[in-house]
Amino acid sequence: MSKPPVRVLIHGANGRMGQALLRLAAGHDDLQVVAAVSRRVEQRVQDGVPRFASRELGGVPAFDVAIDFSLPEGFDGMLAHCVSRGAAFVSGTTGLSDSQLAALDAAAQRIPVLWAANFSLGVTVLNLLVERAARDLAEWDCDIVELHHIHKRDAPSGTALALGAAAEQGGATPRYASVRAGDIIGEHTVQFAGIGERIELAHRATSRDVFAQGALTAALRMADRAPGRYGMRDLLAAG
């Protein structure tokens, strides 16, 4: 007998990422979007998916996992809601405060939690490469340059900070520079500069679909996990 589809809630549904998630989710037989949540709701049902405003969470049907790509103002409410429903929480929202990041650890005592600054396979591997390079190049200057679209609010990007943490793990001390321009999806370069030579490790996303597809895959894999804190590296290890 085939498994029933994983029931997914998408939070931040009106946004750039929310729209990509809804479009790509429609092509997955193994999941069903049972609720699309955002601040404002114009139509009660759109493309067969029930819509809810964030103040109406009490009326949302049962779900196995929420995928949150909202903003820091929306994040706390959805995390708390997942804990109260016993559902898994997968989030890519960036610009979070230290206390919001700590709240992920507290929630992970009760539900499966995966937060990642970047859901692309390329950046997941880039983090490993940066940590490795920093181990041998800790004395070199380390600079992280990130470019994003003009609407992005947080800087440095979540990915830049995660790459910085990987560099620090290897012993380097990174500096950050941010550019906000046009419709750039997301580009990150980690430069290690010595005397007479330098290395650049770079990732360029040309479509938001890579983040959305990564988050849908993560949601499918998190739905039936034990409570705990997970990262993209755990998904790599899972194959």
Ligand SMILES: NC(=O)C1=CN([C@@H]2O[C@H](COP(=O)(O)OP(=O)(O)OC[C@H]3O[C@@H](n4cnc5c(N)ncnc54)[C@H](OP(=O)(O)O)[C@@H]3O)[C@@H](O)[C@H]2O)C=CC1
């Ligand atoms: N980890 C990753 O791989 C990636 C992470 N991101 C991050 O995802 C987040 C969303 O990005 P993007 O889609 O471009 O942003 P948008 O501004 O396009 O969308 C944000 C969404 O969040 C909703 N929202 C905002 N505030 C609240 C609130 N207080 N309560 C409930 N919902 C709220 C908005 O609803 P409404 O429209 O109704 O106001 C909107 O649907 C950002 O933090 C971004 O940095 C982005 C891409 C990849």
Ligand SMILES: O=C(O)C1=N[C@H](C(=O)O)C[C@H](O)C1
């Ligand atoms: O806001 C975005 O667009 C993106 N945000 C993430 C970040 O802050 O690193 C990931 C990606 O680069 C796109």
